[in-house]
Amino acid sequence: MPDYMFLLESRLLPEQRAALLRVQELSAAMGYNIYLTGGTVRDLITGASLRDLDFTVEGNPSKIAHELEKGGAKLLVEDEKLRHVELLFSGDCEGSVAAARDDHYVRPGTRPEIRWSTIMEDLRRRDFSLNAIAISLNPASRGLLLDPTNGLSDVERAEVRALIIHSFTNQPVRLLRVLRFAARMGFKLEQRTQEWFDLAIERDLHHTITPEDAGTELRSLAREENPAAILKSWEEHDLLETVHPVLAKKHPDYDAINRLSKVRDDLFMAGLRPRLATPMMLAILGRLKDREQGNLLHKLGFRVAEVDHILGFEEEAHAAGKELAGKKLAAPIDAYRFLERMRTDTLAHLLAFSSISTAVSKIRAYLNKWRPLRQGIPAIVNELTTIGMPAGPKFDAVVDQVFAMQMTGRGKTPEEREKILRKLSGIKEQPKGKEKKHAGKIVGRAAPAPTGKAAAPPAKAAAAPAKNQKAAAPAKPQKKKKK
Ligand code: ATP
Ligand code: MG
Numbered sequence: 001m002p003d004y005m006f007l008l009e010s011r012l013l014p015e016q017r018a019a020l021l022r023v024q025e026l027s028a029a030m031g032y033n034i035y036l037t038g039g040t041v042r043d044l045i046t047g048a049s050l051r052d053l054d055f056t057v058e059g060n061p062s063k064i065a066h067e068l069e070k071g072g073a074k075l076l077v078e079d080e081k082l083r084h085v086e087l088l089f090s091g092d093c094e095g096s097v098a099a100a101r102d103d104h105y106v107r108p109g110t111r112p113e114i115r116w117s118t119i120m121e122d123l124r125r126r127d128f129s130l131n132a133i134a135i136s137l138n139p140a141s142r143g144l145l146l147d148p149t150n151g152l153s154d155v156e157r158a159e160v161r162a163l164i165i166h167s168f169t170n171q172p173v174r175l176l177r178v179l180r181f182a183a184r185m186g187f188k189l190e191q192r193t194q195e196w197f198d199l200a201i202e203r204d205l206h207h208t209i210t211p212e213d214a215g216t217e218l219r220s221l222a223r224e225e226n227p228a229a230i231l232k233s234w235e236e237h238d239l240l241e242t243v244h245p246v247l248a249k250k251h252p253d254y255d256a257i258n259r260l261s262k263v264r265d266d267l268f269m270a271g272l273r274p275r276l277a278t279p280m281m282l283a284i285l286g287r288l289k290d291r292e293q294g295n296l297l298h299k300l301g302f303r304v305a306e307v308d309h310i311l312g313f314e315e316e317a318h319a320a321g322k323e324l325a326g327k328k329l330a331a332p333i334d335a336y337r338f339l340e341r342m343r344t345d346t347l348a349h350l351l352a353f354s355s356i357s358t359a360v361s362k363i364r365a366y367l368n369k370w371r372p373l374r375q376g377i378p379a380i381v382n383e384l385t386t387i388g389m390p391a392g393p394k395f396d397a398v399v400d401q402v403f404a405m406q407m408t409g410r411g412k413t414p415e416e417r418e419k420i421l422r423k424l425s426g427i428k429e430q431p432k433g434k435e436k437k438h439a440g441k442i443v444g445r446a447a448p449a450p451t452g453k454a455a456a457p458p459a460k461a462a463a464a465p466a467k468n469q470k471a472a473a474p475a476k477p478q479k480k481k482k483k
Pocket of ligand 1: 125
């Protein structure tokens, strides 16, 4: 029995692992079978980053979702008819819980009748074999891979394969989806899938894609890492027209998209995991007038609040940029605190497009200097402990002060830091020969704490990373001073 659990657990972020465990626990308590499915399993197998967790349950997803809500999860969309809930698990990770179902088509292309089903039937009704794989999370078979349509071998061949001859007839939106997955993964269409695709286009099926379905695809597109490649593929196949004629006529703003994609890479290198759906949507629609953008989004079924959020985003980001460049945030420590609270999509948007140069250079300093410095805080905590400062509010204040000084270029060497730490804490150096057991010279590395264990960072000094700091790299070990 192949065990994918180890692979899964090693690839999940801590908050994703916590969400998975909680969902597993709740399902077991409710007596439901639950599986990880769809994009999550595909991305796990192909080595792509796991950006959301999609669960399928042989039971009622709302019951699970409402329990999760009590623990801090946010329900984003609850579709009672489809028994499908989209949510932000606590810890801010995205995902969905859906009931296992079969879509029964009386005739190809008619509206399907939904029947609640087992996981196997659910996998077989899906669009492409690479999306039709599941991992069991149930006690007796945890880690077992369910692959009834041989998706794994298609992944190995780097092909997207539709599952049935009526795939595109039943759901013409799959014409957009098949190109999205192929472009995203660098896969080609499997030979028969290509024939079915060509036939569907010949029969004009793409003109029957509903605006809501096209909207869902556009929303997914904006969350993609490389939307430009997908948009080009849609354009090459004359499918952009079916998303919206004005977008096809004016074309996506590829320059803006590429700038934002480049910024995403920069943020990633700095240890942040930005969610760029909103600025990316604006970049995609960048050549349209404001009014045209609004019309397009409304027509494609975006909710009013969503449209307002997208259309108001640029102005909000600009206001944040102005505040960042303002006098009130002149001190690096104040700018740092402001940036720590700033949403990563705002940060990315400013970095890619803002003309406020002071704001942009502060963001660059934040990413390339201040955040790495902040990661050195545990070393300062240890140094302060080493000279004998007890934990408490004063301890935290000293750590903060040293950090603020470091941002202005002071306290770079251990010697300089020791002087600063002693001055701020008021702890004088012991005369030679009378050193207390735990007080020692700082040599760039913590001396052992009195208990013999590594010094624990007291209170908030070693501050829990801010929301947007989750993926921060561990602090670099400091070099030992040469004797
Ligand atoms: P992404 O990384 O874009 O989220 P995804 O595969 O998770 O990719 P979703 O749109 O979130 O895509 O859909 C989740 C799963 O639901 C898919 O993997 C697929 O199995 C199934 N699915 C989605 N849309 C369709 C469809 N139109 N027809 C059949 N199955 C679908
Ligand atoms: Mg998904």
